[in-house]
Amino acid sequence: MAKPEFRLHELGWSDFQSLCHTITGEILGQTVVGYLDHADGGRDGAFRGVWQQQDGETFSGEFVIQAKHTTRPGATLGPAALADELDKAARLAASGRCDVYLLMTNARMTRRTAEWFESGLRSRGIDQSLILSSTWINARIAENPRLRMLAPRLYGLGDLTQILDERAYEQAQAVLDSMRTDLDKLVRTTTYERAARALDRHGFVLLTGVPATGKTTIAGQLALAAADVFGTHVVMLDDPAQFTDRWNPNEKQLFWLDDAFGATQLTPYLAQSWQRIGSKAKSAIDGGSKFVLTTRSYILSHAMEHLKAGSFPLLETAQVVVDVTDLTPGDRRQILYNHLKHGRQPKDYLRQLVPHLEEASDHSGFTPELARRLAEPAFTAQLQPPNATNIAAFFQDPRQFLADVLAGLDVDSLAALGLIFVSRGWLPSPVMLNEPRNELLIRLGSTISGVTRALSHLDGSLVAHVTRDNTPGWIFAHPTMIDAYADHIRNPELLHVLIEGFDAHVLISRTTCGDTGSTNAIVLPGPLWPAVIDRLEDTLSDNDTDWAQRDRCWRYLARQCVQECQRLHLQRHPHTLDELSEPRLSLEFDAGNDLIATLHANGLLPEQTRVKFARYLIDYCVDGIDGAVLWNEQFRNMLTSEEEHTLRTRLLDEVVPDPENILRNFADWFPDDEDPEEFTRPVEEFAQALAAEFEGNEVVEGAAAALEAARQQWVAEQESSEREPDEQERYESPHATRTQTPAHRSVFDDLVEDPP
Incomplete structure (x- = not known):
């Protein structure tokens, strides 16, 4: 089988430098300090530590990382491109800041050039050096799924049939079918990292934000990484009701549902559906499966009004809700760069855009979707000329721009x-x-x-x-x-x-x-x-x-x-x-x-x-089938004062003397695949509502307490043995890459660079 090769020349200089830091942090386990401007003193990254290589050679001391990127596919790095680096390295060594010099490049390098460069470093007082060319970098990416997860854009820079093993490729097919055109534009954002941690720790993450902020893209990144790293089968749902039919308890699955509570407005049915499957979803998570949901923030706000407290336990942990709107300036620039780099705008148009892109990425209206539109001529016919004023208007009022696009269609x-x-x-x-x-x-x-x-x-x-x-x-x-x-x-x-x-x-x-x-x-x-x-x-x-x-x-x-x-x-x-x-x-x-x-x-x-x-509401309550009329205001308001009196009298006469009968009647409906604790939540609610209905009545309060005690005993009896959780692979947040404040060089410098 051919060794995978990644089209690293399609990265920008900044993205390649970030990749080098990620590789170094992952392979060496070091915290890398990044320098992202022209005044880097000859260092794109630095750390202090020890590196024991597989062949036994050990490097130690002050490490300097220098990244050399080329946009030319198959390029070879020669002495002319490296001469300046020797003088910079000498100054670093003289000041005690360089004991080990790592040169990382996506270009090839001949043995003669490598020997010349290493000799030049030794003559300048740097005895430890290593050149990591495209061959080495490609091999590390190909053999390390975690590295690909940490730098998700790599999935779009190679042949996935070679990158992923056959099982992982099949597991991720649903994601690949929906994201093929976006794989080369992925960015590892801070929100992606937070979402990955939430998914790992809780088995569930809800990505929320205003429209066009990249929720679906991050969901796809998570699903693809899960298939690659953990062998998780990705299942795309259109409706939570499909979960029951598609859940396989004997397989690790990742369930992905976009617009979980409605596409453009709240669909109450969907909110109710999540409540219905809540306990089963929790069981699936306990068995190693995961859930990734997306929703617009205003829809989530409305949905929470329809979700009864405790009925959707997956949302009770605040850490599982990740607002994807919170992008760092670096995230914004890289997202905009990637879309423009792989979009369809002609180079002449891009050259007119470049002077304004830093400001555009900082605009308060910036979203990943608007970055995509800026890269597509179909959306920018009205953006003429592409000056600062018009670009600001593009981000300020995207709905009107899109309306103008539709108005111009045939x-x-x-x-x-x-x-x-x-x-x-x-x-x-x-x-x-x-x-x-x-x-x-x-x-x-x-x-x-x-x-x-x-x-x-x-x-x-x-x-x-x-x-x-x-x-x-x-x-x-x-x-x-x-x-x-x-x-x-x-x-x-x-x-x-x-x-x-x-x-x-x-x-x-x-x-x-x-x-x-x-x-x-x-x-x-x-x-x-x-x-x-x-x-x-x-x-x-x-x-x-x-x-x-x-x-x-x-x-x-x-x-x-x-x-x-x-x-x-x-x-x-x-x-x-x-x-x-x-x-x-x-x-x-x-x-x-x-x-x-x-x-x-x-x-x-x-x-x-x-x-x-109303008669049914009262009968259901007293018989222990469903006591919602005790706590649901809509149902309670349907009763007349006489019917309320009937309800209270029957509770005192029929329920209080034998409260455990409520549990017996309710338990008759218990299905084998339900969690007993979750299944009997309504009985717990009934006991609480009964005590509240007759607040201060010690006899009733005693009956309510007896009912809750009986419920807990019944739950314990159903749980014959506590299942030990399987050992699961976990997402570990990588060692941080600390970036110094940029001074000169823009991420967009090489956006329209023509390969020499």
Whole structure:
């Protein structure tokens, strides 16, 4: 098998220097002090220590690291490029700052040149020296997965079929299919390091931030590194409900879900789904699996209002939530450099940009996604000339720039984006037209051939062609394209055109009927509500619709429709109440129950339906099946004063004398694959709520205490033996590379350098 080679010439000088420090820190275990300006005194890095090589040779003392980078592939380093380094080394040795000289380069070097350079160092008082050329560096990268994890951009600089072993390549296939065009732009940021530590220590990390801040990219980096270093099988989820079917307790897995609580607005169903699988996810983590989730910060804030305290234990540790917005100045510059270096802007345009890039990377509006757009001509047609004022405007108001881009597209391009939008962000390739898609093209004045051409032209800028589960398809190049297209179609005329093409999932995840206060939702006006209601009803009445989709529809009606729309739904489909009048378990998680409670709060629930529903709430509580009416304000408000009296009387007469009966009835539902502690949390809540309901009543408080004691004993009996955790490989934060304040040289100096 051929030895892997990495295209290190594609790195910039700064990135190569950082790589050298990482290699030195990883191989030697030393803390490297970096010097990143012209006034480095002949040192790109330095440390004091001892290095015992495999062949037995030992170096010790004050080490100096000098990195020599070339943008020429296959270049050979000759004496002319090294002459100045000898004089610098002499000055360092004279001042006692150089006992060992390490020269690291991505170029080749002949034996004659190496002997000349080492002789020159000895004549200047430096007896210990080592030249580490491209051959040595390539070998270290190829043999050290941890090194690749610490410098993730390396994954984009070589043939992954050679870099990763066969198993790791297969394990990472899902990541590679979604990130191929971004691998050569990866940057090891401080937020990536924090996320990696959280993932290692807790088995779970939630990446949050405002749109376009690189959440998905960091998630991909983590997943790829986990497959490479730990042999973890990467599983990409579209919905938390898929976890149960795809979890294999006998295999280490990394579950990756973008937009965990909704793409552009909170989808309440998704928040509820995480609560349902919380205990199983915890069991998977205990077994060595990991979870990487992403969400926008404003959606997370709304989701936390829907997540019941203690019901989603993965989020109880603050360290697992990493805000990716916090980028250092160095991170910003390297991200911008990498995108421009591997983007499609012509060199003449880049030369005009270079004088303004330091300032651009410091702009308060800078995000990784805007760096990507700056590198794509499709996004910068309006950025003329690329001077400081226009570049500042580009970062200051990106939404308007993107709106201008969409406004300038032809009919076929807009239709292509529309097909992706109404296909829930995934359009299989080759494009096949079902009836709604064909109707959409007709209404927009496009054709299948026009859309096919447009997708090809937009590839890499507004859309991307990727493979998922061995199926090729088209996606938006970045999630913010969903926002932009949603803005574009808020025009009532366009909404009328596109609404027929929306499937139920798109309606639920992107729209509201009336203004419910949801951030970033497409607010549908009253004239469109009947079409939406009928679409939802078609889904609910379809015998092939699974419970999860039905749950989404009920939740949409409860949370994403204003009161008048709910009234219209009941007028058009009154049988809804017959189906939902008997509450389903568990009470708080079922969306149909949420809809009934919301209809009551809005004054829309008929009395006979309320009476029937309330009777079940009381029976479930007293029988120990589900006591949510004791603590859930929505359910409690459905009871009249007489019904509340009935509830309290039955609790005193039927529960307090034999509180353990609550546990017995509840435990009858215990599934073997649940964690007993997590499963009986509702019983613990019941005991606490019972005591609070009759605060100061010693008899009731004693019954509540007896119930909790019985619960704890039952849990202990189920846990026959405490499982010892497997030894797991761990991510160790590398020895820090301390960087001195740069004085002269810019990261962007060699951005448009032409190889000699």
